[in-house]
Amino acid sequence: FTLPPGFTARDHGGPEEEEEEEEVKAEARRDVLAHRGSLSVRSWYPVGTLLAGLYPAPPLNLVVAPPPGMATRLCFSVEYRHAGEQLAVSLLRLGNLPPRFHGDGTLAELRLLPDDRRPRQARARCTGPDPEFNDCFVFQVSGVCVSQSTLSVCVLSVKADGKRHAVGRVLFPLEGELGQAGRVLWRDLETEEDAQCSEQGDVQLSLCYSSSLQRLSVVVLKVRGLQLSSDAGVCVQASLQIHAQVVKVKRSCVVTGEAELSLNHKMTFKLRPRHLDEACLRLELLQLGQIHSGDPAPPRRRTPPVQLGECVLGPFMYARGLQLQHWMDMVNTAQEPVTLWHKLSRAT
Structure with missing residues (x-):
């Protein structure tokens, strides 16, 4: 916070001294106005200002770094708003993307099964091993149906010529997962390469x-x-x-x-x-x-x-x-x- 400047009381002299004192005050006033906040006393004395440099937003990869391992993981969060019967899905980022997809664009298609036929799409803002999305989607769904729904996120790699290749998908049943709203979730993408055969084949x-x-x-x-x-x-x-x-x-x-x-x-x-x-x-x-x-x-x-x-x-x-x-x-x-x-x- 910035404190108001202090002025030393001096005996009033001649007009030249008064002029010089006014110039000093004006200079101090300009200096204070340069750091003026939203609250002030009288017309120009600031009570305090927030310095944005003291509160930097750290990069996302420092906040939710991908868990260790070789599997490709999706970072997201879900929150159900009962007042408006809305499911808010925040798609944050991918982690540990395979090297063959590092130079391509990344696209995610979100659906709320079983009724949502038209997918919502999110395009990553960068390339590399950990592309970021930072997008939020809202699905209109009743409180009765939300617990019976499944969130489907299909991740695609988009080549320069527009061809798409499936990276993997996440199927996230919402039953029992809406208690801790807004918490960051990590889920492994199910891919054909690492899929194990079932007991029957x-x-x-x-x-x-x-x-x-x-x-x-x-x-x-x-x-x-x-x-x-x-x-x-x-x-x-x-x-x-x-x-x-x-x-x-x-x-x-x-x-x-x-x-x-x-x-x-x-x-x-x-x-x-x-x-x-x-x-x-x-x-x-x-x-x-x-x-x-x-x-x-x-x-x-x-x-x-x-x-x-x-x-x-x-x-x-x-x-x-x-x-x-x-x-x-x-x-x-x-x-x-x-x-x-x-x-x-x-x-x-």
Whole structure:
């Protein structure tokens, strides 16, 4: 704080001395006005001023430095405002971005599952290993639904030619996470490189929907981590279902039973746009049964196929997590294929 200047009382002399004294006072006044604050006494004496240099805002990387480790991490915070029924999401930064993405732009797409179809986008303000966003997004959601929602953040690397490459994504269920509003959260990005196979195995699928042709296309690309009981052939059976009715069932080609398979088989289904919120796609991985010779002569018979695992993709009525996200990405990016890995679960 700046104190008012002190003036030494002097006996009044002649006009020259008074003139000199007035000049001294005016100079002191100008010096004080240069540091004047918002509060003052009389017309120009400052009570005090805040010096901004004493309160610098430290760089963000000093406040929320990424935790140690090699995984790519997302820094963000969530806060629910009950008065306005609003969920505020502050997207802060990324940490430990892989070196191959350091020179590219970074884009984040935020959705509030299951109902938010149109993503909110945030572009990083810098490049390098720790790009910063410092953006805030507000989602209108009721207090009843917010605890049943999941925040999805998909991170993309944007090349100079505009092509996008997926870096990874974070799925953050909000149930039980809104108690400490505004606290800084770090979550690892789920990437294909570090994703571990599930107990039943994983399947890589590509989905594409054409509204003009009213056609749903699914391509079964690869399968990994299978638990095979024999060397019999393996195939994928896809069923299109609307509500409780199975509309169409198709099977892929049969490939030799191995733990890692490459099928690259495409199947198409007729699906009207109005059924996109009512339909689901169930994929079952089947291992064909062994052929047994009749006794004592043919005909030969085959044992029933063994179900190795299944995966259901569709809207909120049928799916959650990545299966729901994949279906919504397909709907939102019509005419463009969307590819993701999915974990196989046990048949119900």
